[in-house]
Amino acid sequence: MGDVSTAGLDGLAERLRVVAGAGNVITDPAELRTYECDGLTYHRATPGIVVLPDSAEQIAEIVRACTAEGVPYIARGSGTGLSGGALPRTDGVLIVTSRMRRILEIDIDDERAVVEPGVINLDVTKAVRSQGYYYAPDPSSQQICSIGGNVAENSGGAHCLKYGFTVNHVLACEVVTPDGEIVEISEAPGYDLLGAFVGSEGTLGITTKITVRLTRLPEKVETLLAAFDTIESAGEAVSAIISAGVVPAAIEMMDALSIEAAEAAVACDYPPGAGAVLVVELDGPTAEVDHQFAQVKELCDAAFEIRVAADDTERALIWRGRKSAFAAVGRISPDYIVQDGVIPRTALPEVLARIDELSGDSGVRVANVFHAGDGNLHPLVLFDDAVPGAAERAEMVSGQILDLCIEHGGSITGEHGVGVDKAKHMPRMFTEEDLDTMQMVRCAFDPAGLCNPGKVYPTPRLCGEVPGRRTGVHPLVESGKADLF
Amino acid sequence: MTQVIDALAKACEVRPAEPEDAVQGVGAAYVAAPATVTEAGELMRAAAEHRLTVVPRGAGTKLHWGAPPERCDLIVETRRLGRLIEHTAGDLVVKAEAGLPLEKLQEAVSGTRQQLALDALVPGATVGGTLATATAGPRRLLYGSARDLLIGITVVRADGVVAHAGGKVVKNVAGYDLGKLFTGSRGTLGLITEAAFRLHPLPQASAYVSATVADAAAALELTRALRRSSLVPSAIEVDGPDPITVTVLLEGFAGGVPARAEAARDLIGGRITEEPPGWWGRLPDGEVLAEVRAAPSKLTAVFQEAPAHVRGSAGRGVWHVGLPAGDAEQALDRLRRHGSAVVLSAPDGTALDRWGPVPALALMRRVKDQFDPEHRLSPGRFAGGI
Ligand SMILES: Cc1cc2nc3c(=O)[nH]c(=O)nc-3n(C[C@H](O)[C@H](O)[C@H](O)COP(=O)(O)OP(=O)(O)OC[C@H]3O[C@@H](n4cnc5c(N)ncnc54)[C@H](O)[C@@H]3O)c2cc1C
Numbered sequence: 001m002g003d004v005s006t007a008g009l010d011g012l013a014e015r016l017r018v019v020a021g022a023g024n025v026i027t028d029p030a031e032l033r034t035y036e037c038d039g040l041t042y043h044r045a046t047p048g049i050v051v052l053p054d055s056a057e058q059i060a061e062i063v064r065a066c067t068a069e070g071v072p073y074i075a076r077g078s079g080t081g082l083s084g085g086a087l088p089r090t091d092g093v094l095i096v097t098s099r100m101r102r103i104l105e106i107d108i109d110d111e112r113a114v115v116e117p118g119v120i121n122l123d124v125t126k127a128v129r130s131q132g133y134y135y136a137p138d139p140s141s142q143q144i145c146s147i148g149g150n151v152a153e154n155s156g157g158a159h160c161l162k163y164g165f166t167v168n169h170v171l172a173c174e175v176v177t178p179d180g181e182i183v184e185i186s187e188a189p190g191y192d193l194l195g196a197f198v199g200s201e202g203t204l205g206i207t208t209k210i211t212v213r214l215t216r217l218p219e220k221v222e223t224l225l226a227a228f229d230t231i232e233s234a235g236e237a238v239s240a241i242i243s244a245g246v247v248p249a250a251i252e253m254m255d256a257l258s259i260e261a262a263e264a265a266v267a268c269d270y271p272p273g274a275g276a277v278l279v280v281e282l283d284g285p286t287a288e289v290d291h292q293f294a295q296v297k298e299l300c301d302a303a304f305e306i307r308v309a310a311d312d313t314e315r316a317l318i319w320r321g322r323k324s325a326f327a328a329v330g331r332i333s334p335d336y337i338v339q340d341g342v343i344p345r346t347a348l349p350e351v352l353a354r355i356d357e358l359s360g361d362s363g364v365r366v367a368n369v370f371h372a373g374d375g376n377l378h379p380l381v382l383f384d385d386a387v388p389g390a391a392e393r394a395e396m397v398s399g400q401i402l403d404l405c406i407e408h409g410g411s412i413t414g415e416h417g418v419g420v421d422k423a424k425h426m427p428r429m430f431t432e433e434d435l436d437t438m439q440m441v442r443c444a445f446d447p448a449g450l451c452n453p454g455k456v457y458p459t460p461r462l463c464g465e466v467p468g469r470r471t472g473v474h475p476l477v478e479s480g481k482a483d484l485f
Numbered sequence: 486m487t488q489v490i491d492a493l494a495k496a497c498e499v500r501p502a503e504p505e506d507a508v509q510g511v512g513a514a515y516v517a518a519p520a521t522v523t524e525a526g527e528l529m530r531a532a533a534e535h536r537l538t539v540v541p542r543g544a545g546t547k548l549h550w551g552a553p554p555e556r557c558d559l560i561v562e563t564r565r566l567g568r569l570i571e572h573t574a575g576d577l578v579v580k581a582e583a584g585l586p587l588e589k590l591q592e593a594v595s596g597t598r599q600q601l602a603l604d605a606l607v608p609g610a611t612v613g614g615t616l617a618t619a620t621a622g623p624r625r626l627l628y629g630s631a632r633d634l635l636i637g638i639t640v641v642r643a644d645g646v647v648a649h650a651g652g653k654v655v656k657n658v659a660g661y662d663l664g665k666l667f668t669g670s671r672g673t674l675g676l677i678t679e680a681a682f683r684l685h686p687l688p689q690a691s692a693y694v695s696a697t698v699a700d701a702a703a704a705l706e707l708t709r710a711l712r713r714s715s716l717v718p719s720a721i722e723v724d725g726p727d728p729i730t731v732t733v734l735l736e737g738f739a740g741g742v743p744a745r746a747e748a749a750r751d752l753i754g755g756r757i758t759e760e761p762p763g764w765w766g767r768l769p770d771g772e773v774l775a776e777v778r779a780a781p782s783k784l785t786a787v788f789q790e791a792p793a794h795v796r797g798s799a800g801r802g803v804w805h806v807g808l809p810a811g812d813a814e815q816a817l818d819r820l821r822r823h824g825s826a827v828v829l830s831a832p833d834g835t836a837l838d839r840w841g842p843v844p845a846l847a848l849m850r851r852v853k854d855q856f857d858p859e860h861r862l863s864p865g866r867f868a869g870g871i
Contacts, residue, residue: 110780110802111712132713154658167662168633183845187632188619188669188778189825190843190868191852195632195665199658219715239575245598245686284717287741342654346575374656375576411657418659429659430649437640437648438661444851456660 009048012069012093016051019061024099026050035094038081039141043420047074047088054099056174056182056208063206063451064180066093072450075206077118077146081153082338083419085201085455095206097148103127104209111214112171117148117207124212133214136163139415140323147210154199156415158250158322159281161373163215165415167198174209178446182208196441201417202452204445218283221249222293223315226278226303227271231255231368233302234276235348238372240299241280242345246292248373252279252322257367258329258380259321265328268321271305278303278372279322281315325369326380333365333382335391337398340416341405345375351404355379364390364397376414377405403428418456426458436461489535493517496527498565506560508540509553510833513560520565522582522639522647522678529676530645532559538861539643541672543584543614546607550618550829551671552839555865561676563613569593570679571653578636578653580681583613599684602628604766613677618829619669622766623720623734626800628685631668637681638664640674643857653681666852672863673871674856688736691719692746695732695762696755701788707731707753708784708799714752716745721800724764726788731755731799732762769794771807773831775817778803779824790819810835817841840868 009027017025026032027049036044048071053059066073072092079086088094097118105114108131113124121142124135138157139145145155151173156165163169172186173194185193197204228234231253238251254262255276262268270277280296282289300306309315321328329336343351352368359366367380379401383394402412402425412418412425426435435457443463445451453460493499493515502513515537519525532539537558542548563584570580574597581590587605590612594600604622605615616638621630628634637651640663650663667677698704704723711721711733720734731753735745746757768774771794777787781802788795792812797804802824808816810832820826821841828839843849846869853860853871865871 107780109709110782112780154662156656160656164629164633165656165658167665168629177848181847183848185845185848187630188776189827189840190846191674191849192619192632192665192669193845193848193852195662195668199662216713216715216717218717242577243575245689247686285715285737285741285745287744288717288737291738291740342656344573344576344578344654346573371656375654376656409652410654411652411659413659414654414656415658422659426660429652433646434649435660437642437646438650438663440855441661441663441666441852444848444855 009071009091012065012071013049015065016049016062016093019065020051020053020058024052024054035076035079035088035096038076038079038084038086040082040084040419040421043084043087045088045090047094048090048092050094050096052096052099056176059095059176059206059208060180060182062093062095063176063178067178067180067448067450070448070450072453074452075148075152075202077149078120078144080141080145081149081419082340082416083413083421085152085417085419085452087420097146100208108133108214112211113214114209114211115147116209117146117151119147121145121147121150128214129217132217134217135169135212136215137166137169140326147212148207151198151207151210152200152202153415153417156376158252158371161251161371162247162249167195169213170194170198170210171213172211173197173207175205175207177205178448178451201419201456203442203455205451220286220289221281221283221315222289223279223281223309223318224297224300225270225307225318226280226300227274227305228276228278228303229274231276231352232349234278235352235372237278237300237302238348239346241296242373244295244299246282246295248280248296249283250279250281251371251373253277253368253370253372254322254325255368257332257365258325258369261328261332261367262321262325264331266320266324268317268324270321279318322369326378329367329380329382333384335383335385337381337394339377339379339381339398339401340413341377341402341410342414343375343377343405343408343410345373347408347410348372348375351377351408354404355401358397358400362393362397364393366397371414374414375410377401420455423456423458426456489537490515492531492535493528493559496531497524502560508557508560509549511553511557513540513557515558516560516562518562518565522566522641525561525566525641525676525678526645526647528561529641529643532861533644536859536861538864539676540863541613541617541676543611544586544609546609547614547618547620551866553865554863563611563678566678574599577684578655578681579684580637580653580679581612582679583611583677585612586610587612587615594684595687598687600687601634601682602685603631603634606766606768612680616668616677616680617671623722623798625803626721626798627717627719632665634682635664635668635680636683638667638677639679640667641676641678643675643859643862651681655683671867673853673867674862690739690742691734691736691759692742693732693734693758693761694746694749694753694755695730695758696753697728697730701725701729701785704729704731704799705782705784708781710752711749712781712800714748716749718749718800720798722765722797723784723799724762724796726795729788730762732765734761764796768805769796769807772810773808773813773835773837774829775806775808775826776803776829777806777820777824777826783823786823787820790823791816813837843868
């Protein structure tokens with residue numbers, strides 16, 4: 001079969017209007033462009049069709065219709081992904097879950113909730129907090145990102161050091177498979193398909209209903225901000241805390257440049273002159289927290305200033321600088337790349353020194369913000385696209401940082417996913433055999449390769465003879481500005 | 486025959502099987518024990534060339550779980566794959582070969598006051614066997630089960646290809662999480678050869694609070710009170726029915742645990758001990774052993790439907806029941822109205838629906854077909870005859 005141009009999707013659009021209602025199918029080019037990228041704005045493609053279904057049955061019908069025509073389809077939640085996972089295809093259908101925002105069931109007695117995929121992360125917590133519970137995974141984007149997107153990315157958050165990631169908090173998913181069947185997957189009985197599905201970046205099917213675990217609110221929370229002269233002494237404090245056997249709810253670090261940015265953006269009023277700050281949060285039973293908090297304060301004795309949040313308002317103030325860090329660098333640089341890599345935590349001093357060198361050698365500024373407890377780095381690589389060659393240099397430094405992560409036995413992504421952006425880096429972390437084996441799962445779920453194709457893996461695995469298979473045009477990928485957020 | 490054994494011997498140490506190597510009465514032909522991952526790969530490739538069916542074996546503590554294999558030409562032992570590869574204390578990470586006994590791993594990491602927060606339900610179990618059977622004990626409530634602690638895995642495929650997924654950092658979302666897929670796959674998708682886990686600090690102190698109650702309804706009330714409390718128990722277990730005991734485990738720093746234990750006793754009554762009750766973290770007796778998963782509030786139903794021994798995590802809703810063979814079929818049917826019930830072991834020759842309804846079975850078959858297209862790995866032992 002040859003390429004299908006957008007015009008070739010007319011028949012499919014008609015079909016989708018019958019399935020989802022005429023008002024919920026978008027084909028107008030201007031409107032389509034609203035969906036041309038996710039949070040990673042330098043990959044863009046105008047989707048062929050956007051459809052906003054309202055139920056699992058509708059999604060199943062949409063998937064079947066796409067499959068029948070050999071048209072690729074991509075799920076999208078809130079579009080906050082940072083690896084281009086929800087990047088549409090000009091020859092494909094974008095299935096947006098924003099109309100599926102119902103919390104279907106809250107069962108406090110059994111500590112779980114059943115939600116539709118479009119439900120906003122924070123809304124789950126809002127719905128149960130008054131009853132003493134919350135939904136633990138807390139990506140910084142939690143006010144806007146969807147649970148369906150969280151499942152696809154296995155999203156983490158500042159508190160995942162202690163509480164784990166999305167995968168540790170999802171009990172079951174209803175999934176529309178690429179066959180157009182609606183199935184329920186869980187950890188058991190049988191294979192743990194749920195474990196494989198969570199974090200599969202929308203490539204194994206579309207989740208239409210998620211059962212999440214609710215966590216009891218802690219009795220006590222303590223938060224401190226410690227300001228250090230140097231990033232090294234902040235790093236030593238982190239090591240000391242971990243070796244003391246303390247598992248904080250969160251330990252976050254920001255370097256001088258990211259503090260400067262946060263200051264400019266939200267006036268977070270962190271101690272002036274700090275080479276680095278740590279935000280350390282402890283939670284749990286009062287007796288445990290009091291003891292450990294005293295310990296943590298002692299272990300931060302190299303800090304020239306320690307501020308302890310007296311109440312939730314002060315806690316929010318401490319977090320404000322950290323949570324706004326990505327957006328904030330926009331104040332000190334016209335453009336930037338948000339990198340996401342992982343290193344073994346003990347390699348932190350060495351890797352930071354190497355990043356410093358890279359930055360010095362290339363003249364590209366790098367602001368460091370990271371989840372220090374688990375070695376998840378978010379270097380923000382700053383550049384000015386108006387300067388010829390600057391974007392390329394930034395891109396190079398950003399890639400070299402990933403090299404450092406791999407060199408030190410880490411990972412090319414801790415939470416933002418591979419998506420379209422990092423597929424090319426996968427062969428540096430995994431062997432050809434590793435990637436082939438992973439894609440055997442893909443072949444089991446989606447032999448035709450129509451479900452979010454071109455993501456995660458640089459080279460698709462051939463799944464054997466599949467009727468109706470067609471190779472689509474490559475997504476229109478534009479390099480552009482990386483501002484926003 | 487000699488031709489096959491010669492081919493296998495090129496890969497690693499191999500011997501003809503003895504009668505006691507039989508897996509649930511199904512005799513084996515050869516037993517091979519690779520000493521490295523490379524040898525394991527070569528062995529599996531040789532097995533593939535000769536179309537041998539393969540059953541992996543760790544310490545053999547749970548080899549009687551699942552249905553008997555349809556055929557078992559080659560047993561692949563992980564006995565010689567018993568190295569602790571690395572323990573980076575500062576990163577709270579350990580990586581080991583599959584044949585390492587879990588107890589040895591715990592011993593090795595305890596020197597730095599760390600632990601793999603996973604209870605070996607069956608003494609002697611290896612890392613690989615624990616993963617392949619997805620066993621976890623009481624502390625699954627706080628720390629999760631094997632899948633939640635596993636951060637990286639190496640497997641040898643049916644065709645002998647060695648593949649990795651995950652890594653040795655706690656946070657990592659690059660690629661599909663094959664580790665979780667292999668956890669609980671009972672040797673039907675490939676041979677697990679290495680695993681990396683996240684570790685936790687060993688608590689300074691622990692205390693158990695146990696209360697005996699009149700009936701399952703009362704037990705449910707206590708477990709509910711514990712779950713609703715802010716005490717953050719590491720485990721809430723129940724054992725019964727004669728008598729029904731609820732035991733909660735509190736762990737933490739030495740100065741904090743006593744107060745939390747007192748608070749737990751205020752909630753449920755009973756007594757505080759430093760040591761767990763004798764049944765703690767062990768499987769119950771019974772001819773037919775099954776794992777039941779249901780919402781925690783189904784506790785009373787589980788006791789009602791299982792005319793036998795019930796023990797397990799009332800906090801997570803995962804229980805083991807030991808059923809008399811005669812009643813097992815009916816009891817399983819009744820239990821399955823509330824959740825899932827999977828038979829782990831049954832006396833030889835017992836005819837039982839071991840799995841009950843398995844949602845997404847068709848997808849599971851397709852996963853199996855991809856990983857093991859000739860169905861040579863532990864054939865017939867898994868759900869749906871996989
Ligand atoms: C300011 C900012 C801060 C962030 N902070 C964090 C953070 O702290 N931690 C973190 O982990 N991430 C973070 N992110 C990244 C992002 O928010 C997460 O990846 C989030 O889970 C994406 O959710 P979404 O609803 O926006 O998904 P989208 O961007 O719409 O989609 C993401 C992926 O999920 C797939 N998908 C969406 N819905 C479904 C479904 N129903 N079924 C199957 N697949 C589906 C898509 O195809 C795509 O591959 C941040 C992003 C921003 C912009």
